Amino acid sequence: MKGHSFKKTILLLLMSLLVLLVLTACGSKGTTSGTSGSGTATATQNQSKKIRIGVTMSSIDKFLSYVVDAMQSYAKEQGIELTVVDARNDASTQLSQVENFIAKKMDAIVINPVDTEATKPVVDAAKKAGIPLIGVNRRMDGLTCYVGSDAYQSGQLLMEYLAWKAGYKGNVAIIEGTLGSEPARLRTQAIKDVIAKHPDMKIVADDTADFLRDKGMDLMENWIQAGKQFDIVASNNDEMAIGAIKALEAAGKLSKVLVGGIDATPDALQYLKEGKLAVTVYQNAQDQGKRAIEMAIKAAKGEKIPEEVMIPYETVKPEDADKYLAKWQ
Structure with missing residues (x-):
């Protein structure tokens, strides 16, 4: 009897040990899962952080x-x-x-x-x-x-059309944007490069109006008062071109001058429809x-x-x- 009882006790101890090992393993898995869940939450927070x-x-x-x-x-x-x-x-x-x-x-x-x-x-x-x-x-x-x-391309497209429209001859006035800016520098260079290809075209005026309509108008008024004679106005953008158009219109000279700009803004496109602007170049x-x-x-x-x-x-x-x-x- 005592031997049987001893064996039974050993068996119970072994079973208890086995259960304890299983529980410990489960607990360990639960802790790992919890850590993983926390890491996922942190990653999600980082991803959802507003840029x-x-x-x-x-x-x-x-x-x-x-x-x-x-x-x-x-x-x-x-x-x-x-x-x-x-x-x-x-x-x-x-x-x-x-x-x-x-x-x-x-x-x-x-x-x-x-x-x-x-x-x-x-x-x-x-x-x-x-x-x-x-x-x-x-x-x-x-x-x-x-x-x-490509700012150079825009100046090239503008001047090539104006040159064609004018029959590749005439005096040209250039209105530049803000000095030191890439668009003003490259657009103006492209305009000058196109003009240089045609011996019957020459630049008679060149100044800046900072890409602004009111300054474009003031510059054109000054040129008109100074007696500048030109057939073409090549502007670095539409806003300055519109300012120039207003001054030319007020002086009764617009019908004799081709004015072109760059950007194809809604205002400029309306001037284009009305025949006041000869051409513009679309910038998206x-x-x-x-x-x-x-x-x-x-x-x-x-x-x-x-x-x-x-x-x-x-x-x-x-x-x-x-x-x-x-x-x-």
Whole structure:
């Protein structure tokens, strides 16, 4: 009996030990699962953290206001936080804005530079902070990615059409945008290069109006008062072209002058329909704004992005006005 009882006791101890081992294993699995669940929750929180992007624009003129609208619309769709500031054509102000974005630890910065040839401090600050820098509309050195168009191409398309329309002869007045900006520099160079191909064409006036309508009007009034004689006005953008048209119209000289601009804004397309503007060149503001924010989001997530996203220009003749007006609706 005693032997049987002893065996029974041993058996019970072995069974108890087995149960204890099973329970310990289950407990260990439960702890691992709990840790994994916590890690998943943390990863989810990181993924759901709202991306913050800072945008500094050289100025918010008529065309760039459409770029900003497209940025804000796309940012809203993507659920990201977008802060847009206006440097008012002041490079030192823009540097301060970038430094402020860095201090706020923005995930990416989008810049439309004031002076494309004096951006080293901005680039250095962004690189030091490890924040992606996306350029829009104006190209500069040191960008993570540039989103925009070939400014030289736009000036070329503009002047080639005006030269053809004028029979490859006549005096030309050039209205430049903000000095130091890439669009003003490259568009003006392209205009001059086209003119140089035609011996019966020459430049008789060339000055800046900062891409603004009222300054374009003032400049044209000054040229008229100074007795400048020209057959063609090649403007770096539509706003300055419209200002020039207003001054020429007031002086009763518009019918004798071909005026062309760049951007194909809704206002310019209306002037084109009315026969006051000879030609414009379409620059896709919606695509520039949307793609700039798209690249900024990808860069903020650590995704690989291209060095540039190019959006081509298109010549817009009077008969195409309605077609391009529809693109703005």
